[in-house]
Amino acid sequence: MSTILVTGARLLGREVADLLVRDGRIAEVGRVTPARGVPTLDADGLVALPGLVDLHTHLREPGREDAETIESGSAAAAAGGFTAVFAMANTDPVTDTAEAAEHVLDLGRTCGVVDVVPVGAVTKGLQGEQLAELGLMARSRARVRVFSDDGRCVADGRIMRRALEYLRPFDGVVSQHAQDPRLADSSACCHEGEVSGRLGLPSWPGVAEEAIVARDVMLARHTGSRVHVAHVSSAGTVEVIRWAKAQGIAVTAEVAPHHLALTTDLLVGYDPVYKVNPPLRPGEDVEALRAGLVDGTLDAVATDHAPHARHDKEHAFPDAAFGMLGLETALAVVSEVLVRPGRLDWADVARVLSVAPARIGRLAGHGRPLAVGEPANLTLVDPDRVVTVDAAASRSRSRNNPWHGRTLTGAVHTTILRGRVTHSLDPAARSHRTEVAQ
Incomplete structure (x- = not known):
């Protein structure tokens, strides 16, 4: 050494x-x-900060190596200051078995640039119908502790309850993509409001997120388990989480850099680089997210790094893939919108980009103090x-980078x-x- x-x-x-x-x-x-x-x-x-930890990345391997590989995603993560990233399960095949989780783990170790931590699917094939191999993934060499059907909501309350109950002995957590499919279906791509009406884009109201979060925090209280809210985007969700924490419910939450800085008015040019799920929201939601991060209601910043090949992104807005790059710019965005105005200091940055993500993901060796040993x-x-x-x-x-220029x-x-x-x-x-x- x-x-x-x-x-x-x-x-x-x-x-x-x-x-x-x-x-x-x-x-x-x-x-x-x-x-x-x-x-x-x-x-x-x-x-000097403890190495950054990202709870929410899409590295696309296996299955979509044209968009990203674990090697290229790891290089982007290291350039962004990350020493560990959690790799989401919506690959092909889906990370819904112990073998699949161990494969992702081994690919990350081969690269050796960041610690790549597999996220396990909650349900088989992300279909929302049957639980995946939660226990086997938790006990595997990968020691999976974060489970998510990200990109799809675990919409069935019974399935969500069973997942929370099953994961409690493993100290696992479900990271929920909160999107009620009856309130915002798979075509929804613009915040519901004046802009969606003027542009004629399928709308995605904040209540579609808030309703699922409200249900899930009550399930977490009922089961005594942990639930994590992925990519919070609405002011109403911040209110629900703040209430739940006041009740002592084991809920944590993350916010993406783009939801801290970009607003729905950017969609007026129909540029598909700004198509993301959940969608960009108005300024009042952005301010609520910033305030929630500052006061600790929101625990972490997570990139939701979502690379896409040009042939998937460069379409008419309704037909383009959802997602933005985020690994290389996350620290700079947080610095620009919260540190420079004096709302966070660098110790706070360590908290939201390292300490809290490592704690939520139960990732030993990361998010630690800058101390001897x-x-x-x-x-x-x-x-x-x-x-x-x-x-x-x-x-x-x-190259689907919303920060270009x-x-x-x-x-x-x-x-x-x-x-x-x-x-x-x-x-x-x-x-x-x-x-x-x-």
Whole structure:
């Protein structure tokens, strides 16, 4: 294993300290005198955070390697400061068996750039009718703890109750794509309101999300199990979650960067890059989401990174695939819309992009304090670096990037996974990465 000295970093944006990393762990914190021959990474002006963790990514492999592979998605994740990502189950074949989960785990380990954590399907084939192999996946080498039919709602309340009851002994959690199919069917693609009426697009009212979340938090209370709400998009959902937490119900929730920053008015040009599920909402919903993240009602930021090949995305708006890229820009978006205005500090960023996601996913070794003995999973951020997003420069295989051409402040400088530099803007650090990989 390697040794590397990170000098002059601002830990969580606060005190300045050096971090000596040895054998994949933090060996010293404070003023460290470099030993001869130890590679040094100058972090003057950089903020050190625990490695970022994404609860919600679509890596498309197996089945849609034309859009993304675990290798390309891992590279994008490392560039975005992530040291671990949870890979959603809507692959082909679906991750609904222990063997499928272990296959995803092994592909991620082969790449070795981030920890790829399989998410298991709640129901067989994502069909919402029969439970998948929940227990076998939980007991497998993959140790699956997060289960989701994401892209499809577990709409049958009886099936949802059984899943929650079954997963309780494993401390598992259902991550719910909250979309009542009777209130917003598969064709719904625009927030219900003036814009959807003017554009003639099938509407997706906020209540279609809120009704499922209200049902699920009551089921979580009834079963004593954990439920997680994926990609919260409406102000009403924030209210439901806030109420449920006040009752002591075991509910957690995430919000995607695009729902924190983009609004439904972007659809007026029918640009399919802005087609996402749940849809972009009006400004009042965006503000409620930001406030909910600031006050802790919403626990985490998760990208819902959803790459698509051009032949799936470049269609008339109603026919285009749902989804946006998010891994490489998530940190910068949070920095732009919440850190720069002073609503979050860098310790808060660590909470919502590392600590809480790791806790929700029961992922040991990530989201840990920057302290002696802890795994050296680190993200170094240049808080003042201004970046203009270029979709063509993405590590992803896909180009459905809603941030293209936008200027964001705050950029990932270096990502370190268990002492190994997996991404860096510093040529010396990149050289170190090559040495370690040999």
